[in-house]
Amino acid sequence: MRKITLNTILFFSLGLISFLANSQTSFYYEDFRYENEGRGFTIQIVTNVGQTVADIGKRVGDIPDASDTDPIFTSRPADRIPEGSARDQRTISFKNVTGSPADTNHEIEAWALMTSQDLTSINAPSVSFRTQQRYAIGGNSSLTIWVSTNYTHGNAPNTATWTDETSNITGEIATAGLKGETFVLGELDLSSYTSSSNVTVAFKNVSDNSTFVSDVNTHGTFYVADVNFQLTPVDVIPGSITLNTNGSGQTAIFDEPYASSGDNNTNFNPRYFDRLFALESYATRFISGQTIPVEEGPVFKVSDAYNPVIVSEIKYTVRNAAKSGVDPTSWKIEASNDEASWTDVGGGAFTPTQDSASDAAEQIRAVNTSNVPYRYYRMVLASELTAANNTGFIEFQEANFTTIEATANTVSEKLNTKITIYPNPVSSILNIQESSVESINSIRLIDMTGKTIFEDKYRKSIDVSNFKKGIYILQLTLSNGKISSERIVIN
DSSP states (O other): OOOOBEEBOOOOOSSSOHHHHSOOEEEEBOOOSSSSGGGTEEEEEEEEESOOGGGEEEEESOOOOTTSEESOOOOOOSBOBTTOSBOOOOEEEEEOEETTTTSEEOEEEEEEEEOOBOOTTOSSOEEEEEEEEESOBSSSEEEEEEEESSOOTTSOGGGSOOEEOGGGOEEOOOOTTSSTTOEEEEEEEOGGGTTOSOBEEEEEEEEOOTTOOTTTOBOOEEEEEEEEEEEOOBOOOSBOEETTEETTSOBOOBOOOEETTSOTTTSBSSOOGGGGGSOOSOOEEBOTTSOBOTTOSEEEEBOTTBOOBOEEEEEEEEETSSOTTSOOOOEEEEEESSSSSOEEOSSSOBOOSOOOSTTOOOEEEEOOOTTOOBSEEEEEESSOBOTTTOOSOOEEEEEEEEEOOOOTTTSOEEOOTTSEEEOSSBSSEEEEEOOSSOOEEEEEEEOTTSOEEEEEEOOSEEEOTTSOSEEEEEEEEETTSOEEEEEEEEO
């Protein structure tokens, strides 16, 4: 199988680069149904004076909903992320007392350690969470949030280095006396941890009897729920992409392809969709001798880490698509943003010209999305392939995409020719000279992960000698409010 390539052009939204304007997307959102890394968390008990172990980090069914939340809870994913199966949500409970509301108050230090995350390729990561306290009165019990980059699940917390991030929370975390029996919402920015491939977020529950006053203080119970790791999608970078990896550093631009039917076992054999992103002599194929329904074929989803793309053409190879003596297969190319409604973007049904496995050749099909970015693209059967005609294997072997720039009404203009940028490529001083008719208010330099590495009011030059070599986007905000951009190479 030949390599998959994808040529792209970075597109911007008016006023703000598009990845800054888009809402965040969940990349890890587990259900806590079981205490293990696969379901989102593990528990470590450091101190326990008298409490039943099962009540420390217990999984309970009282989950946040619209009746007991502030701000009001709206929804959670139907499926676990990224695992994908249907979820049955649970809440982690730290019970610091025995009796109701509190006959005996126990001394406890316990940690709920979230499944570790690799944030090295995540843009603007954050974690949101719902927490609640019940009958916690006084300052003898607390719930705090900590982050480590060297913790290993199964080990005691003191085997790692931790940073208390509680003071950096946006929103609220449950505190003694705060909104009893109400799930409050908090969020923590994790952008400072994007250099680490092992980021562990933990909730630490401590209750202390050293200054406890009976009938005045109560340790209460703390709940942790709906821990949602999120990212801000970025645009796909200009240039060639080989085997789903961009030369500028972006990887996994598309998720692994899958069957349009949703069942990779029914119509495909072998079901090696992953081989569409690898150098293999064969990939996924229809099972011969059975009827293959309309709209069966591979789906290519742009990863949630990236914004949807506008495609102008698809290059494809379908081996044995039109065998001698039988009717040829008919295909179509469609796009969608929800997988519920599909738009024909390939110009109607077409028949691949290749009818032999031995000399299969790549074909090109023009795509017209009417300038709409899409998350999903698929190449599927336009008509049923009958068992009688399905006499050999039909193999979908290759798909190459080309994306284009959006039009001026949805993106910023290219750098106005009256503004001079030099030299480019640049190794030390980048000069920016505005014209008599185009003045500049501010300057922003953005790297290929979408991060702003330099931002300031207009200046005539920038020293880039300390920046890493590579491709950057210079974004200029003009006095008329328009956003202009130019690709800059630092060498």
